[in-house]
Amino acid sequence: MAAACALTAGAVLLPLAQAAPEGGRASAVRGPAVSVAAPGFPWSAEDTCQDPTASLRPSGVDGPAIERIRSAGKLVAGVDQNSFKWGYRNPVDGRLDGFDIALVKAIAKDILGDENAVIYRAIPTSQRVPALQDGRVDVVVRTMTINCKRLEDVAFSTAYFEAGQQVLAPKDSAITGYDASLKGRRICTAAGSTAEAALKSEAYGSVPVSVPNQLDCLVRLQLGEVDGIITDNALAAGQAAQDPSIRLVGSPFTREFYGVAMKKDADDLVRRVNKILEGYRAGGSQSPWMKAYETHLGPVLPGVGGPPEPKYRDG
Template sequence: MKFLSRRRGRGPSWSMAAVIAAAGALVLSACTGVTYAETPLPAPPASSSSTPAPPATPVTCNNPTQSYDPLPSIPSSGDITDASVRRILDRGHLVVGVSADTFLFGARDAFTSRIEGFDIDLAKAVAKSLFGSESKLQLRVITAADRIPLLQKREVDMVARNMTMNCARWKDIAFSAEYYHSGQKLLVPRDPSGKVPNTRIEDLKGKKVCAPQGTSTLDKLRTVSGVEPVAAADHTGCLVLFQQGKADAITGDDIVLAGLAAQDPYTVVSSAPAITDEPYGLAFNKEDVYLTRYVNRLLADLKADGGWKAIYNRWLAGHLGPAPAPPAAVYGRGG
């Protein structure tokens, strides 16, 4: 299939991408009380009321979507003795690593400077459950490559950044049950006729294809023979390279690419089938089994009581249609 040439001179779409990229460098506080940070956060001292965390059971991985059993119910904060959660409660706020450029999932609004999206609403739900108020949430803007190192160094308590669960990552961190199911596709130039191209990644031999650093998307791209991988810090960086003519296409999860297409009317998500399954999980330090089980209880409740559907409809229904059934949770991981 012949790959279509990209139209230049997009104007407004370039401005939106540039605004979002520039705004990502700011440290701001939203009117809701949610705070934002991009500098390393000092590790809080251990609470005197904390109990030592038991050593984590070695992780096995036959199914990357299998997480730890949820708690039977959400406990009151005063009844929690787990050391890691007590540190969070004694600190007085939850620190969550997020994206600021993944439109619909985690992106900074250029007019309000608030970071909003599906992942952000989940982070707010966790903070509200722990503290009784979503204002006890500090969002730290991170890149995809930052996710695992910052969890390991405990500079963030949780990552909510459209992160794919896989067995390799389970060796370094822990995941919640699956909360969204995506798949890797291509963002390509829009056909002037209006027809959605059926471009496959195999059709791009000799072409430059961009993906963010530190992602399973880039790992997959590097296995495709004849395609020249181009890495950027994030998807906004890929969009900028695409608009500058330094990349011929962008690959990523379908929901991420839909967000980019919404910002640039000269692009479209290829109609070719996804080449991967991308189950998203919230990510934690691998020792934080109790916190993972706590969040699994909260996710199960949100799926059961309509909360997950409400979040989906708020952010995604207008682009992807009515909410499907939420992903089924898989439990039983040792730990």
């Protein structure tokens, strides 16, 4: 366990500073309000709105947000550098790599003609929304779940990945899932995450522990400072791949969708990213999305057949 902890901290856990530049079928949304939470999830009744995964229709027309990025000559992207296979420092060359990073490069390629015309800013989970509101980044591509609460503060693209909250625990643990087996256990979540919101709503008698970043939970679990973690199963699969002594337990208790987050008034950028995502999904097994999945996520999260279908609001 100590060796695994040292490997994780040494290879992936880096200071959260500004990173250097690196050289289907659509459906309109109508009908009753829905929630991204699974049935029975404690806060699903409150966190509802007209389908939060429905975004603006795609367009390639330039506007003020696009022009600002072009004038700067760089896309400023808020990312993670600590989530294995999503956004992390590749130990081979030290560059940012992962599924989310591949999507950032596709956005930069379309808008600026160069996938490396990016300034990456590594931001903690709790700073994803403030970083957009303060203008520190143009986009956040950081396993960010689309939900109604966040839509009050930022705009989202259509969904590019589906995940669900699940419990991660040592293989010899008595924890069986998001249930009464958590009673008296120290359970770690990242501050500002949907997992933290879930645990605040229904802790099952556990002792919640909040940390700035998801990988901090894994290190604390390895050190014996917490007994379990709640996070997206897509992220947890990468953590389990780093440490064979832990595993996912129980079943996912939410249904969540990741989106590219942007400033609330950046409609032209939202539409442009949605247009980029249309091309990114297209091509079935040969699509850029599937190639990125097979390269980064397939080995740790097998069985994903493709991206979620986009949903658009009328207008």
